[in-house]
Amino acid sequence: MAEHAVLRIRDVSKQFPGVKALSHVSMEVEKGEVRALMGENGAGKSTLIKILTGIYQFEEGEIEFDGKRVHPKSAIEMQRLGVSTIYQEINLIPYLSVAENIYIGKEPIKHGRIDWEQVKKGAEEALRDLGISIDVTQKINQLSTALQQMAAIARALQTDAKLFIMDEATSSLDKRETQRLFDVIRNLKERGIAVIFVSHRMDELFQICDSVTILKDGELAGTYKMAEINHHTLVSKMIGRDAAEIIGQRKQYRTDWEQKPVMCEVKNIRKKTRLNGVNLKIRQGEIVGLAGLLGSGRTELAKIIFGEDTAYEGEVLIDGEKVHLPSVRKSIERGIVYCPEDRKTEGVFLGMSVEDNLTISVLRSLLRGGFVQTKKKKAIVEEYIQKINIKTPSGSTAVRSLSGGNQQKVILARWLAGKPRLIILDEPTRGIDVGAKAEIEKLIQQLAREGISVLYISSEIEELVRGCDRIAVLREGSVFGELFGEEITSDNLLHMIAGEDTAKTGGE
Amino acid sequence: MKKIHKAETVSILFQKYGAAAVFLILILVNAVFTPNFVNVAVMWNIIAQMTPIMYISVGMTFVIGTSGIDLSVGSILAFCSIILARMLQLGYPVLAAVAVILLIGAVIGIFNGFMVSKMGIQPIILTIVMQMILRGFAIFVSKGKSIPITNSTLSAMGLHRFPGGVPIQILYVAVIFIVGSILAKKTALGCYVEAIGDNNKAAFLAGVRIVGMTVLIYMLSGVMSAVAGILEAARSGAVDPSIVGGLYEVDAIAAVAIGGTSLDGGKPNITGTFFGVMTMILITMTINMNNIPYEISNIVKAFIILFSLYMRRESKA
Ligand SMILES: Nc1ncnc2c1ncn2[C@@H]1O[C@H](COP(=O)(O)OP(=O)(O)OP(=O)(O)O)[C@@H](O)[C@H]1O
Ligand SMILES: [Mg+2]
Numbered sequence: 046m047a048e049h050a051v052l053r054i055r056d057v058s059k060q061f062p063g064v065k066a067l068s069h070v071s072m073e074v075e076k077g078e079v080r081a082l083m084g085e086n087g088a089g090k091s092t093l094i095k096i097l098t099g100i101y102q103f104e105e106g107e108i109e110f111d112g113k114r115v116h117p118k119s120a121i122e123m124q125r126l127g128v129s130t131i132y133q134e135i136n137l138i139p140y141l142s143v144a145e146n147i148y149i150g151k152e153p154i155k156h157g158r159i160d161w162e163q164v165k166k167g168a169e170e171a172l173r174d175l176g177i178s179i180d181v182t183q184k185i186n187q188l189s190t191a192l193q194q195m196a197a198i199a200r201a202l203q204t205d206a207k208l209f210i211m212d213e214a215t216s217s218l219d220k221r222e223t224q225r226l227f228d229v230i231r232n233l234k235e236r237g238i239a240v241i242f243v244s245h246r247m248d249e250l251f252q253i254c255d256s257v258t259i260l261k262d263g264e265l266a267g268t269y270k271m272a273e274i275n276h277h278t279l280v281s282k283m284i285g286r287d288a289a290e291i292i293g294q295r296k297q298y299r300t301d302w303e304q305k306p307v308m309c310e311v312k313n314i315r316k317k318t319r320l321n322g323v324n325l326k327i328r329q330g331e332i333v334g335l336a337g338l339l340g341s342g343r344t345e346l347a348k349i350i351f352g353e354d355t356a357y358e359g360e361v362l363i364d365g366e367k368v369h370l371p372s373v374r375k376s377i378e379r380g381i382v383y384c385p386e387d388r389k390t391e392g393v394f395l396g397m398s399v400e401d402n403l404t405i406s407v408l409r410s411l412l413r414g415g416f417v418q419t420k421k422k423k424a425i426v427e428e429y430i431q432k433i434n435i436k437t438p439s440g441s442t443a444v445r446s447l448s449g450g451n452q453q454k455v456i457l458a459r460w461l462a463g464k465p466r467l468i469i470l471d472e473p474t475r476g477i478d479v480g481a482k483a484e485i486e487k488l489i490q491q492l493a494r495e496g497i498s499v500l501y502i503s504s505e506i507e508e509l510v511r512g513c514d515r516i517a518v519l520r521e522g523s524v525f526g527e528l529f530g531e532e533i534t535s536d537n538l539l540h541m542i543a544g545e546d547t548a549k550t551g552g553e
Numbered sequence: 554m555k556k557i558h559k560a561e562t563v564s565i566l567f568q569k570y571g572a573a574a575v576f577l578i579l580i581l582v583n584a585v586f587t588p589n590f591v592n593v594a595v596m597w598n599i600i601a602q603m604t605p606i607m608y609i610s611v612g613m614t615f616v617i618g619t620s621g622i623d624l625s626v627g628s629i630l631a632f633c634s635i636i637l638a639r640m641l642q643l644g645y646p647v648l649a650a651v652a653v654i655l656l657i658g659a660v661i662g663i664f665n666g667f668m669v670s671k672m673g674i675q676p677i678i679l680t681i682v683m684q685m686i687l688r689g690f691a692i693f694v695s696k697g698k699s700i701p702i703t704n705s706t707l708s709a710m711g712l713h714r715f716p717g718g719v720p721i722q723i724l725y726v727a728v729i730f731i732v733g734s735i736l737a738k739k740t741a742l743g744c745y746v747e748a749i750g751d752n753n754k755a756a757f758l759a760g761v762r763i764v765g766m767t768v769l770i771y772m773l774s775g776v777m778s779a780v781a782g783i784l785e786a787a788r789s790g791a792v793d794p795s796i797v798g799g800l801y802e803v804d805a806i807a808a809v810a811i812g813g814t815s816l817d818g819g820k821p822n823i824t825g826t827f828f829g830v831m832t833m834i835l836i837t838m839t840i841n842m843n844n845i846p847y848e849i850s851n852i853v854k855a856f857i858i859l860f861s862l863y864m865r866r867e868s869k870a
Contacts, residue, residue, distance in 0.1 A: 374760050378760075390755070391758055394748050395752070397744075397747055401748070411741075417739060
């Protein structure tokens with residue numbers, strides 16, 4: 046079998062100041078194999094990947110790629126050798142067009158010039174293979190996170206690689222796009238190309254991967270054939286204790302919010318072509334899920350409620366009163382907060398400490414006589430580091446050096462720390478491991494019981510089904526339908542998202 | 554993405570202690586090579602000379618923290634000190650004149666901050682325009698001639714020496730160092746500045762008053778420049794509208810950069826700036842005392858800026 050290995054890693058270790066990110070990790074990936082890389086947030090997955098792609102240097106061990114010893118010093122080197130990577134943090138160039146981003150570094154040349162026609166056509170085709178048809182001349186930062194992710198995937202697929210690495214490439218995709226990507230992966234596999242696939246969504250791993258390598262706190266916890274291991278064992282290996290308590294529990298239906306007053310209501314919201322007449326009520330203490338396909342306007346609606354987007358028609362009512370001059374600051378003062386989907390550009394302050402990131406929006410309440418009360422501040426930080434288990438060496442560590450999932454937790458904590466009345470969560474568990482996800486879901490339930498309203502946007506059907514009291518489905522710019530109580534099942538929700546009436550459910 | 558290896562650790566260390574290190578090295582070099590350097594009187598002179606730049610640099614530290622820049626500081630200083638001198642010449646009391654120019658500094662700063670944050674004008678362009686306009690005003694108001702300072706109260710503020718030859722400026726330096734450090738570390742301001750500089754959009758979404766904060770920060774810079782104008786006038790026998798405060802923005806920016814505040818925004822590091830200013834002055838003094846032409850000192854400064862930028866190149870992804 047060793048004959049067919051495209052990648053061999055032996056005893057690789059990596060030390061960051063104060064953190065042993067990897068210690069003696071070994072793995073082998075064969076041609077045409079799809080290998081899952083699994084582990085909790087901060088287990089070392091991205092670090093291993095960045096070592097493979099030459100971004101980080103490793104201290105110990107050896108790497109063999111395509112039969113040759115390599116010691117990658119730069120990303121270009123590994124690209125040339127045939128490794129194509131989609132990184133966890135989408136790294137597109139915001140002010141270039143979609144097409145330019147897809148072709149960057151490999152522009153086709155005709156008569157000594159870049160052949161823009163070809164760039165445009167090629168980009169369109171690459172996206173079409175992924176089931177996307179958009180104007181490729183628009184700037185990349187005008188696209189939703191999911192579409193940007195698709196563009197990053199399209200870019201990576203433009204290369205002839207022997208190994209594709211996808212670090213949480215599906216984290217902002219919904220079921221349909223994910224399936225498209227899987228079709229592409231299957232195709233790669235047939236051509237003998239290997240894939241390393243990182244995802245925190247278990248069902249995806251079981252669908253597409255042949256085998257799984259599990260990391261636990263930077264150490265190898267084992268490699269298994271997918272067929273030989275079940276969901277439960279896998280999670281147990283990953284978290285290092287029995288998984289029974291955390292896997293997929295459906296919450297109890299509550300009805301206590303039904304009599305509560307409406308906290309937030311939107312009436313007939315219209316916005317250019319995206320939203321045309323959205324009506325929605327959120328009661329105190331209610332968890333309302335917002336489902337829909339990519340581009341169905343969920344994030345747009347969230348930003349309107351939050352007051353970030355002020356160019357809309359229609360009304361937003363808070364506690365029955367119309368919001369006249371919407372603004373982010375006023376919303377926050379009223380206790381309406383929005384945990385953004387796009388962590389990197391809208392959420393995190395990479396250079397700032399965990400502490401400052403976490404407390405920035407409650408800082409004003411921590412002032413006494415103009416001075417920040419450091420003790421109180423530290424107490425809040427400690428509380429949330431414990432509560433949702435943020436893995437960081439200390440509160441003063443720069444957020445930049447946290448793993449992706451832990452950065453997400455910091456942002457989530459920022460908004461929870463403000464003791465909001467309505468919290469809008471846009472893909473809150475994106476990139477968060479199963480254990481932490483369960484913790485966060487539990488925390489949201491508890492908040493709702495305390496009377497906080499939650500608007501929950503997620504592309505993960507199961508997550509919505511597990512946690513929501515009611516789910517509204519956006520489709521073609523308005524609320525297409527709602528599901529309550531016992532009606533909330535994955536099947537019903539899927540059908541409704543796809544545009545069929547729940548009455549007609551019962552098979553595809 | 555970024556590379557992590559030893560260079561990163563070095564650059565982080567440099568960011569924290571670089572300015573102090575450069576300062577100490579310069580002292581050592583001077584102690585060995587410059588005749589008469591280990592001389593208390595010289596030290597006191599350094600302190601007295603650096604005070605206006607110290608004030609400007611503290612304002613600049615915050616401006617740069619928000620990833621802005623203020624190139625108008627030297628001209629604000631010039632304009633303010635000319636107005637001050639003129640008002641004293643016309644017989645206004647010192648207190649009134651000081652109040653007026655502090656107000657002028659504040660208004661100019663508010664204007665700068667407003668244009669940057671509300672009108673979205675590039676700070677570098679805006680403040681370079683302001684630099685020209687205000688220098689022009691200073692020359693216009695004084696008809697291009699220097700104005701003598703004859704007011705004894707003001708001169709006492711700049712020339713008084715405590716026993717042992719300790720200049721009064723030591724008090725001013727202490728005050729601004731303490732106030733600046735408190736602002737940066739103990740109030741919410743430091744955190745907001747850093748947030749705006751780090752990720753403007755995220756700061757907005759986290760409820761930080763971007764416009765208000767930016768205006769406040771540029772106002773601070775304007776007021777600091779006005780104070781520097783007072784200090785400058787108090788030390789001199791006369792203020793020359795076309796010379797006073799010239800190139801101070803370069804010294805201030807250099808001091809901030811050496812001091813470890815990232816030029817594309819980040820934590821305002823007042824202690825670093827303090828040592829940065831000392832370093833700038835020391836370079837000038839070293840060069841003067843060794844009879845090296847003045848022009849050379851700017852070249853040396855430029856290299857020190859480049860060096861410090863190079864040292865920290867990888868601490869930001
Ligand atoms: N640049 C860095 N500097 C210091 N420590 C780092 C750096 N990058 C990662 N780490 C640390 O290394 C460990 C592994 O991080 P890594 O990003 O590989 O985790 P991960 O498995 O990809 O997690 P996630 O699922 O959250 O993406 C973490 O403890 C993290 O804090
Ligand atoms: Mg990762």
